[in-house]
Amino acid sequence: MKDIKVQFRGVSKTYGALEVVQNVTFDIAEGDFVSLVGPSGCGKTTLMNMLAGFTSPSSGEVLLEGRPVTGPGPDRGVMFQEYGVFPWLTVEKNIRFGLNLSMHRGMPRAEKDQIVERYLELMRLKDFRNAWPKNLSGGMRQRLALARAYAANPHFMLMDEPFGALDAQTRSDMHDLLLGIMQAERKTALLITHSVDEAIYLSNRVLVISARPSRVLEEVEIPFAYPRNRDLLDDPEFIRLRRYLRDLVMKQYADQQALG
Amino acid sequence: MKWLAGGLWRLAPFVFVIAIWYLVRWSGLVAPGLLPAPHEVALTLVALLRGGSYLLDIWLSVQRVLLGLVFGMILAVPVGFMIGWNKQLRRFFDPLINFFRALPPIALIPLVIVYLGIGEVAKVAILFYASFFAAVIVMYEGMSQISPIYIKVSRTLGASDWEIFAKVIVPLTLPHVLTAARVALGVAWATLVAAELVAAQHGLGAVIQNASSFFNLKVIYAGIITIGFFALLMDSLLRALSRRFLAWQDSHAQ
Ligand SMILES: Nc1ncnc2c1ncn2[C@@H]1O[C@H](COP(=O)(O)OP(=O)(O)O)[C@@H](O)[C@H]1O
Numbered sequence: 145m146k147d148i149k150v151q152f153r154g155v156s157k158t159y160g161a162l163e164v165v166q167n168v169t170f171d172i173a174e175g176d177f178v179s180l181v182g183p184s185g186c187g188k189t190t191l192m193n194m195l196a197g198f199t200s201p202s203s204g205e206v207l208l209e210g211r212p213v214t215g216p217g218p219d220r221g222v223m224f225q226e227y228g229v230f231p232w233l234t235v236e237k238n239i240r241f242g243l244n245l246s247m248h249r250g251m252p253r254a255e256k257d258q259i260v261e262r263y264l265e266l267m268r269l270k271d272f273r274n275a276w277p278k279n280l281s282g283g284m285r286q287r288l289a290l291a292r293a294y295a296a297n298p299h300f301m302l303m304d305e306p307f308g309a310l311d312a313q314t315r316s317d318m319h320d321l322l323l324g325i326m327q328a329e330r331k332t333a334l335l336i337t338h339s340v341d342e343a344i345y346l347s348n349r350v351l352v353i354s355a356r357p358s359r360v361l362e363e364v365e366i367p368f369a370y371p372r373n374r375d376l377l378d379d380p381e382f383i384r385l386r387r388y389l390r391d392l393v394m395k396q397y398a399d400q401q402a403l404g
Numbered sequence: 405m406k407w408l409a410g411g412l413w414r415l416a417p418f419v420f421v422i423a424i425w426y427l428v429r430w431s432g433l434v435a436p437g438l439l440p441a442p443h444e445v446a447l448t449l450v451a452l453l454r455g456g457s458y459l460l461d462i463w464l465s466v467q468r469v470l471l472g473l474v475f476g477m478i479l480a481v482p483v484g485f486m487i488g489w490n491k492q493l494r495r496f497f498d499p500l501i502n503f504f505r506a507l508p509p510i511a512l513i514p515l516v517i518v519y520l521g522i523g524e525v526a527k528v529a530i531l532f533y534a535s536f537f538a539a540v541i542v543m544y545e546g547m548s549q550i551s552p553i554y555i556k557v558s559r560t561l562g563a564s565d566w567e568i569f570a571k572v573i574v575p576l577t578l579p580h581v582l583t584a585a586r587v588a589l590g591v592a593w594a595t596l597v598a599a600e601l602v603a604a605q606h607g608l609g610a611v612i613q614n615a616s617s618f619f620n621l622k623v624i625y626a627g628i629i630t631i632g633f634f635a636l637l638m639d640s641l642l643r644a645l646s647r648r649f650l651a652w653q654d655s656h657a658q
């Protein structure tokens with residue numbers, strides 16, 4: 145049995161009269177890659193924010209290694225929907241930002257350089273190390289946000305629709321890049337996505353989230369072993385899972401549309 | 405070569421205005437006594453500069469503008485910063501600041517004379533007033549548009565409150581400080597003549613006012629052009645600073 149790292153225990157969240165999350169319970173184990181799939185506006189970001197430490201539950205609790213989350217911290221890297229790449233820093237300095245904070249004061253300069261180089265290389269940003277973010281494409285900014293988060297060496301990666309704005313080719317590139325890095329670094333991840341394909345391809349567990357208020361409708365184990373590659377997309381089991389999840393999710397989209 | 409071409413292009417609009425000026429004068433639409441020709445104004449300017457006291461006038465005006473601007477900015481940056489950061493404060497101060505900014509500085513002159521007399525302090529106070537209110541609005545409107553995402557990101561990377569201030573908030577504030585300085589500088593120069601209405605013996609505003617009592621149009625034009633020149637020069641310096649330090653911005657100050 146794997147170590148349980150994160151527990152959502154009967155978590156609810158209301159904003160004034162609006163009930164956004166309702167009695168959500170699930171676990172994330174060490175090394176898990178869990179995806180949340182559900183319609184826009186159903187409360188996925190709110191769920192993630194509670195684990196990231198930006199909001200707290202109205203009732204229930206979110207436990208991290210057994211203790212309630214009290215605020216954001218460097219153990220949980222976050223990739224926001226809007227990336228949040230620092231526009232006033234070059235690519236290289238963006239990646240270095242976390243390493244230059246006082247919490248890494250003891251780390252030798254050479255080691256920091258090495259980490260920065262590694263992520264410049266991995267995220268194929270080497271040729272752009274001195275570029276300003278304003279001159280980067282959407283895909284590059286996204287890789288930069290990922291590199292910056294990884295360089296700080298968090299235990300968990302929380303990603304909020306990180307690939308939503310990318311074209312199909314870049315998106316599938318990013319999937320493989322992400323799988324590679326997750327494999328190499330053994331992190332635990334929570335991904336929010338609209339795309340059932342993306343969720344199945346990347347995760348070992350997919351949670352289907354209902355129309356607002358968020359509830360966990362269904363937890364589906366994805367049985368494919370890592371490392372994975374694009375051949376998986378033609379696997380009959382993949383196709384079956386995709387059809388099954390799509391039907392579930394489509395139903396929730398319709399319900400959320402009705403909510404407006 | 406490219407540099408030279410760029411410089412010529414920058415001069416082109418001024419050449420254009422001077423050409424229009426000559427045209428108006430030669431067209432006979434305006435009595436020649438009411439509109440000196442550009443070269444006459446230029447000769448007057450040269451004579452003024454040779455005369456000696458004009459340099460003192462320039463120096464005093466530049467000094468007043470700079471003092472008003474610097475004191476205005478020293479107060480506007482922290483005040484604008486705090487108001488921009490806090491919605492409650494903003495709601496409270498916004499109408500007040502807009503009220504005071506809307507007052508023409510010239511209307512304050514009687515009060516300034518009553519409270520501060522007619523010395524340097526009074527003149528700088530008027531420029532300070534004008535600079536402060538112009539700058540503080542730019543500051544807090546800019547600050548209130550700063551997206552909280554960068555602060556959230558830096559928290560997840562492990563930044564302390566102090567680090568967030570120094571490494572995130574300061575760089576995000578800098579563009580607004582520079583914009584505020586540019587706006588305040590323009591306003592300060594625009595207020596200069598009014599400020600020098602306060603019994604100034606010297607200064608470009610005083611030169612213009614004295615010339616106007618003698619109906620000396622050439623000197624008035626020369627004074628106006630000098631003010632414009634120094635306003636433009638100081639603005640170019642601030643723009644150069646923006647280009648140097650704000651190259652990261654999407655469209656940095658043109
Ligand atoms: N801070 C907040 N205050 C009030 N309402 C909020 C706040 N954050 C989110 N909401 C509302 O909660 C609902 C769910 O939002 P969100 O979690 O962002 O959904 P999702 O990420 O699934 O699109 C939306 O209707 C949104 O308007």
Ligand SMILES: [Mg+2]
Pocket residue numbers: 185188189190225304
């Ligand atoms: Mg969202």
